[in-house]
Amino acid sequence: MPLLELRNIYKAFGGLQAISNVSLTVNEGEIVSVIGPNGAGKSTLFNLITGVYKPDRGDIIFQGERINGLTPDQVTKKGIARTFQNLRLFTHLSVLDNILIPQHHRLKSSWLAAVLRTPRYVREEEEMKKIALEKLSFFGPRLMSFRLHQPVYVLSYANRRRTEMARAMATGAKLLLLDEPSAGMNPKETKEITQIIRRFRDEGGYTIVLVEHKMNLVGEISDRVVVLDYGVKIAEGDYKDVVNDPQVIEAYLGRREE
Amino acid sequence: MRDYLLTLLSVGLAALALYFLTVSEGTSGLLSALTLIFIWGIAAISLNLINGQLGILSLGHHGFMLIGGYVTALLMLPARERRPFRTRLLSDWARNHLDLDKWLRGLGLDALANSIDAKFIIALFIAGLAAALLGIIVGAPSLRLKGDYLAIVTFGFGEIIRLLPNAPEVAAFTNGPLGIKGIPGNAGNIWWTFLALLLVLWFFSRLKFSSYGRAFEGIREDEIAAEAMGVNLAYHKILAFTISAFFAGVSGGLYASYLQSVDTQTFNFFVTFFLLVAISLGGLGSITGALLGTAIVVLVRVYGGFLEQPNPAWVGYLSGAVLMLAAFAFSAYIRKARRLRPVIEPKHFIFGAVGAVLLVITIAFFKQPWMQQTVQFFGMRKMLLAVILILIMIYRREGVMGRAEFSWKLIIGPREDIPTDEQRKQDAWLSNPDLNPGLKEDGDDDASA
Ligand SMILES: Nc1ncnc2c1ncn2[C@@H]1O[C@H](COP(=O)(O)OP(=O)(O)OP(=O)(O)O)[C@@H](O)[C@H]1O
Numbered sequence: 006m007p008l009l010e011l012r013n014i015y016k017a018f019g020g021l022q023a024i025s026n027v028s029l030t031v032n033e034g035e036i037v038s039v040i041g042p043n044g045a046g047k048s049t050l051f052n053l054i055t056g057v058y059k060p061d062r063g064d065i066i067f068q069g070e071r072i073n074g075l076t077p078d079q080v081t082k083k084g085i086a087r088t089f090q091n092l093r094l095f096t097h098l099s100v101l102d103n104i105l106i107p108q109h110h111r112l113k114s115s116w117l118a119a120v121l122r123t124p125r126y127v128r129e130e131e132e133m134k135k136i137a138l139e140k141l142s143f144f145g146p147r148l149m150s151f152r153l154h155q156p157v158y159v160l161s162y163a164n165r166r167r168t169e170m171a172r173a174m175a176t177g178a179k180l181l182l183l184d185e186p187s188a189g190m191n192p193k194e195t196k197e198i199t200q201i202i203r204r205f206r207d208e209g210g211y212t213i214v215l216v217e218h219k220m221n222l223v224g225e226i227s228d229r230v231v232v233l234d235y236g237v238k239i240a241e242g243d244y245k246d247v248v249n250d251p252q253v254i255e256a257y258l259g260r261r262e263e
Numbered sequence: 264m265r266d267y268l269l270t271l272l273s274v275g276l277a278a279l280a281l282y283f284l285t286v287s288e289g290t291s292g293l294l295s296a297l298t299l300i301f302i303w304g305i306a307a308i309s310l311n312l313i314n315g316q317l318g319i320l321s322l323g324h325h326g327f328m329l330i331g332g333y334v335t336a337l338l339m340l341p342a343r344e345r346r347p348f349r350t351r352l353l354s355d356w357a358r359n360h361l362d363l364d365k366w367l368r369g370l371g372l373d374a375l376a377n378s379i380d381a382k383f384i385i386a387l388f389i390a391g392l393a394a395a396l397l398g399i400i401v402g403a404p405s406l407r408l409k410g411d412y413l414a415i416v417t418f419g420f421g422e423i424i425r426l427l428p429n430a431p432e433v434a435a436f437t438n439g440p441l442g443i444k445g446i447p448g449n450a451g452n453i454w455w456t457f458l459a460l461l462l463v464l465w466f467f468s469r470l471k472f473s474s475y476g477r478a479f480e481g482i483r484e485d486e487i488a489a490e491a492m493g494v495n496l497a498y499h500k501i502l503a504f505t506i507s508a509f510f511a512g513v514s515g516g517l518y519a520s521y522l523q524s525v526d527t528q529t530f531n532f533f534v535t536f537f538l539l540v541a542i543s544l545g546g547l548g549s550i551t552g553a554l555l556g557t558a559i560v561v562l563v564r565v566y567g568g569f570l571e572q573p574n575p576a577w578v579g580y581l582s583g584a585v586l587m588l589a590a591f592a593f594s595a596y597i598r599k600a601r602r603l604r605p606v607i608e609p610k611h612f613i614f615g616a617v618g619a620v621l622l623v624i625t626i627a628f629f630k631q632p633w634m635q636q637t638v639q640f641f642g643m644r645k646m647l648l649a650v651i652l653i654l655i656m657i658y659r660r661e662g663v664m665g666r667a668e669f670s671w672k673l674i675i676g677p678r679e680d681i682p683t684d685e686q687r688k689q690d691a692w693l694s695n696p697d698l699n700p701g702l703k704e705d706g707d708d709d710a711s712a
């Protein structure tokens with residue numbers, strides 16, 4: 006059984022058909038990249054999976070369960086977490102708080118127990134802190150000492166991207182949807198993040214769907230590449246096959262006038 | 264542990280200071296000012312939960328307080344105060360049945376019914392519950408509306424609730440516009456409000472620094488992100504409204520008991536407005552700030568009276584001169600502290616010039632009869648408050664405390680967010696490939712972070 010399955014998804018914004026008839030399966034332990042020119046509908050696809058938008062037609066199936074129609078927080082509880090193309094961190098909160106909030110939905114204690122600091126709540130809180138540090142350790146020690154208590158707005162852009170990825174992992178999801186994880190990073194940082202994403206899968210056991218424009222990153226880590234153009238899936242397969250597909254080249258570079 | 268002891272110590276000192284205030288003569292003015300600060304502080308802290316921590320502008324707080332005030336009043340009203348209502352609007356049923364004393368005796372809890380203090384605690388609790396119930400209703404639109412629209416709806420709710428006691432159908436319970444008088448004045452005793460405030464401070468700081476508090480702040484920072492991270496928006500918004508309304512109801516009950524009377528004018532819209540000013544002054548999102556802001560506003564209102572005393576006109580001229588010169592010096596000081604150039608902006612010379620002219624006028628015409636004539640300015644207290652608010656908005660828009668809370672760590676350390684030299688060195692070592700040959704392959708950017 007595939008982890009995630011999209012079946013003939015359609016989504017229109019007014020007259021604009023942002024996604025039409027897209028089907029996609031993601032198996033457990035895969036890294037799948039979604040590429041395509043600007044405005045192809047990649048982020049819209051993520052928004053459909055995570056419940057921000059509802060598909061006009063088609064089904065989204067996660068672990069054998071239909072999840073279209075659920076609200077974003079319910080989807081997250083099922084085990085899908087995402088990062089945003091334009092960072093959406095809790096800017097004025099500390100790095101630690103940013104990574105504790107996604108664990109809140111797993112909290113069993115009631116608000117009254119939280120105020121009274123019952124033993125169970127204290128235990129849960131400690132557990133949450135441990136998980137937060139564990140997720141941050143993917144990115145080395147840089148976020149783990151004093152930066153842990155600094156507000157996000159003092160961090161560098163690359164560190165914010167890292168924080169956002171750690172935040173998505175902290176939800177306890179199995180499937181991570183990363184929307185342009187290397188946007189705004191320099192080549193050195195991009196190289197590092199490529200390694201880290203691979204470690205998400207190898208060490209963290211996550212399945213990853215990735216939207217990316219940097220082709221060397223995509224080529225290096227993807228098991229499979231899906232190409233969208235104007236909301237239509239125009240190619241799918243191995244990175245090498247896909248980039249040599251004439252239809253894909255046409256989508257990116259345009260048709261040569263004869 | 265150290266912080267805990269320090270907190271206990273300061274609470275003890277505060278209690279001691281209060282004790283000496285209560286036994287010394289001639290301090291009743293200060294005591295009633297403190298009582299007001301405590302009562303309004305509770306209300307401000309509870310409003311801060313919605314407006315500061317959840318980030319929703321809610322303008323209906325006076326409605327919650329009014330419910331709390333009326334419920335406390337009705338439940339606590341002694342039998343001899345109930346009797347005169349026969350000739351007024353209060354119905355027989357309300358007079359005979361809405362009586363905590365009777366309820367407790369009916370349950371066989373005579374011990375509680377005999378103690379007015381125990382009854383007061385129970386009445387406050389019920390008042391809070393009644394307001395909380397309303398909080399659920401008022402909070403419901405926050406699930407669908409945002410920003411200004413929601414503010415208008417909450418304001419509308421607040422006003423509807425406030426005017427409800429006047430409606431003929433309801434007046435049978437509330438005595439209509441006449442209001443309820445003769446409520447036992449427990450809250451006039453400073454210890455009541457002091458303990459209530461301590462409890463509220465404890466509760467709200469525990470809540471803020473819990474997982475739920477973090478979820479509230481996540482919603483404030485970015486609703487979409489919070490939802491994407493699994494935070495159930497509906498549940499948490501309603502929860503915040505309910506908790507906030509509960510404590511607003513309690514503070515309303517305390518205030519009604521302090522005044523020993525309540526009517527629909529006791530909690531009009533200016534109550535919410537006053538609380539908003541207080542929490543904006545203190546710093547939206549900060550519990551300490553809410554209390555501090557309340558203290559500033561109450562103290563200006565109570566002790567600003569001297570501003571409205573009749574005085575010879577020259578006092579006015581002189582104060583004007585001093586104010587203008589102070590503004591001139593202050594603006595220069597701020598610009599110097601911020602290393603802005605030029606230190607004195609041309610437009611600020613206007614302050615200096617006006618100040619100097621006023622000073623010259625005061626001295627030159629000091630003997631003139633119009634200088635010695637007595638004048639009086641009303642509304643100077645509100646002016647002062649407005650000036651304070653304007654200054655805060657110019658120089659420290661996030662309020663005195665910002666989002667920060669008072670904490671011992673902030674004052675005497677250790678500050679976890681500021682790197683020690685050791686950490687700084689390690690950080691530089693990690694991020695600088697030249698210092699760290701092992702990382703030469705893929706260093707990163709952190710030198711600037
Ligand atoms: N909420 C919306 N309302 C109307 N149109 C939308 C909405 N969201 C997306 N669109 C449109 O849908 C199309 C696909 O947008 P989408 O953001 O998915 O592109 P993308 O592939 O992520 O592009 P990029 O590479 O620039 O991030 C665009 O034409 C966009 O303008």
Ligand SMILES: [Mg+2]
Pocket residue numbers: 047048049090
């Ligand atoms: Mg996009």
